[in-house]
Amino acid sequence: MSVDNPFTTAVGSMPPRFAGRQNEKDSFSMGLKSLTQGNPRNLAFVGDYGTGKTVLLKEFSNMAKDLFCITFPCYQFENYAQFFDFLIDTINRRIRESKSGKILNIFKNNIKSFSIPVVGGGIEFKEGDPAFDPMNRMIDTFESVYKAVDQPTILFFDDFQYYLKTIGQSEILKQAFTVLTQDLEYDIMLTVCGDLTTFEGIQEPHEPIARFFEPMRIEPLSRDEINDAINTPLELRGYRFTDEAIDRTHELSQGRAYYVQLCAHYGLNEAHTRQITPEDVSTGLRSVLNRLAIERFDKIYNGVSPDQQTVLQVIARSDRPLLHKEIINESESYGVTESSAKMSVSRLRETDVLMKAGNKYQIREKLFEEYVRGKSVVL
Numbered sequence: 001m002s003v004d005n006p007f008t009t010a011v012g013s014m015p016p017r018f019a020g021r022q023n024e025k026d027s028f029s030m031g032l033k034s035l036t037q038g039n040p041r042n043l044a045f046v047g048d049y050g051t052g053k054t055v056l057l058k059e060f061s062n063m064a065k066d067l068f069c070i071t072f073p074c075y076q077f078e079n080y081a082q083f084f085d086f087l088i089d090t091i092n093r094r095i096r097e098s099k100s101g102k103i104l105n106i107f108k109n110n111i112k113s114f115s116i117p118v119v120g121g122g123i124e125f126k127e128g129d130p131a132f133d134p135m136n137r138m139i140d141t142f143e144s145v146y147k148a149v150d151q152p153t154i155l156f157f158d159d160f161q162y163y164l165k166t167i168g169q170s171e172i173l174k175q176a177f178t179v180l181t182q183d184l185e186y187d188i189m190l191t192v193c194g195d196l197t198t199f200e201g202i203q204e205p206h207e208p209i210a211r212f213f214e215p216m217r218i219e220p221l222s223r224d225e226i227n228d229a230i231n232t233p234l235e236l237r238g239y240r241f242t243d244e245a246i247d248r249t250h251e252l253s254q255g256r257a258y259y260v261q262l263c264a265h266y267g268l269n270e271a272h273t274r275q276i277t278p279e280d281v282s283t284g285l286r287s288v289l290n291r292l293a294i295e296r297f298d299k300i301y302n303g304v305s306p307d308q309q310t311v312l313q314v315i316a317r318s319d320r321p322l323l324h325k326e327i328i329n330e331s332e333s334y335g336v337t338e339s340s341a342k343m344s345v346s347r348l349r350e351t352d353v354l355m356k357a358g359n360k361y362q363i364r365e366k367l368f369e370e371y372v373r374g375k376s377v378v379l
Contacts, residue, residue, distance in 0.1 A: 006233040007265040017232045018059055020225035021052075027216055028060050028191065035067075035152050035189045040181050042190040044160070046198050047218030049296070052257030053193035056218065057156045060191060068149040070094045071156040077166045080134045087141055095148070138176040142188060146180075152187040160192035164199070174212045193218075196352075220255025223247070229257075230264045239268070241276045248278035252285065254366050262288045289371050297371045300353065307336045308344040309375070312353070312363065316372040321360035 024045060031041045047053055054073075061069050072090050077083040146153050157163065163173075180186050192198075192213070199215070221229065227246045234240055241249070245267065253259035266284030267276055289297070301309065314330045315322055322330075324345065331341040345361065348354040355364045363369040 005265055005268055006237070007230075007261050007268065017229050018055070019229035019232070020221045021056060021059070021218075024056060024216060024218060025059070025063070027214070028063060031189060031191065031214075032064055032067075035154070035187055038185070038187055040152075040187055040189045042177065042213045043192070044198070044213035044215040045191075045193045045218050046196055046215065047193075048196060048220075048256060050256035050258035051218045051220065053195075053218060054158050055257065057158055057191070057193050061154075061156065064154050067152050067154055069154045069156060070145070071158060074157055074159045074162040076162050080137075083163070084134075084137055084141065091141070091145055135172045135176050138172065139179050142176075142180055143184065143186065146186045146188055152189070154189045154191060157190070157192040160194035161198040164194075165197075177212075221253075221257055221260060222255065223250045226250050226253070226255065226260050229260060234268075239271075239274045239276065241267070241281075242278070244278040245276050245281050248281045252281070252288075252366055252370070259288075259367060262291060266291075285370060288367065289374070292367060293371060297368055300368065301372065301375070304348070304351075304353070305344065307331075307340045308348055310334050310336050311341060311344040311348065312372045313375055315354070315361060315363055316369045316375075321357055321362040323360055327361060 027043060031043050034041050045053065045056060057071060061071065070091060071094075072087065075086075077086065142153075142155070177188070177190060180188055190213075196217075223246065226249060227241075230241050230246065230249065241264070249260060249263045249267065253263050263281055263284065266287040267281035268284075269287070270280040270283040271277070272280075301312070304312070311327060311331050314327055314334070318326075324342075327345055328338055328341045331344070332338060336344070345354065349356065349361075352364055353368075354361050363372065
């Protein structure tokens with residue numbers, strides 16, 4: 001069907017309809033109110049891949065458009081010097097976007113007072129420099145931002161797990177923001193998004209970093225929220241996903257916002273009438289899986305052992321979750337020893353590829369299960 005498809009398939013792009021997430025938005029709204037009253041709070045939102053963490057931060061930024069906001073898209077930092085170079089570059093770009101030469105000059109003048117070498121007109125931090133002290137550098141950096149903009153400030157960190165896991169010094173962040181917000185009484189709010197492993201294994205001597213935040217898990221979209229996200233943008237175009245098509249999309253996506261967009265996009269492409277059916281969604285599934293194979297699934301599948309691949313195929317080919325003994329017995333019929341099959345199940349659970357519901361096992365992601373089902377059984 002030739003139709004201008006409203007559903008973006010780009011990771012992190014705003015959908016045509018921001019549906020659901022009312023609990024998260026309410027939490028952020030309360031945080032905004034506290035910030036403007038001089039009592040900043042630190043919020044953390046964690047969720048599975050594809051739950052819309054980046055989009056959620058963009059929605060928060062829209063909600064706080066009257067304040068000064070900076071978004072830091074984290075990656076794997078090698079050390080604190082690299083992290084601070086990233087901070088300064090991101091801040092400079094954000095202030096240039098504000099088109100305020102005054103703010104930029106105030107910020108640069110404050111930053112230069114750090115006595116750190118200026119390279120190419122910017123700032124380059126060097127970890128070996130005797131003046132380099134991570135906590136004070138963090139305090140000075142965000143103090144300079146706050147003084148330059150002279151208004152309540154919100155710092156958004158996306159993929160926050162990279163900061164915590166790569167640098168491994170989360171105590172510095174907590175101490176720095178304690179100084180900024182409590183000792184100096186600056187109205188600075190920290191809001192972060194990360195995956196479900198963000199706070200795993202991080203235990204400080206006195207207080208876990210997770211307790212420094214008010215954490216909230218981003219839950220999957222409900223069936224009604226999926227209906228809102230899909231059918232509302234289609235109303236003006238005269239198209240509609242039937243109730244059964246919404247059910248099929250809900251089943252395949254498991255409420256992960258990005259997967260919802262993919263299923264809607266390719267399902268709409270396959271439709272021959274203005275009523276999109278569950279068969280259209282199922283036909284579009286091949287395109288969805290081809291897309292996710294490149295983006296994610298090939299890496300997961302090819303990253304496990306041949307025996308683990310066989311175990312996955314055994315589970316994916318079943319029309320129901322399987323008991324542990326059933327998995328072992330079926331895997332043995334494909335040449336996997338009992339001990340290797342048991343170890344494979346254990347390892348796949350540790351890496352969250354498998355989940356245990358009651359006393360039975362199933363693949364955690366429905367779309368990955370469909371992907372594995374298309375693989376040939378390893379003999």
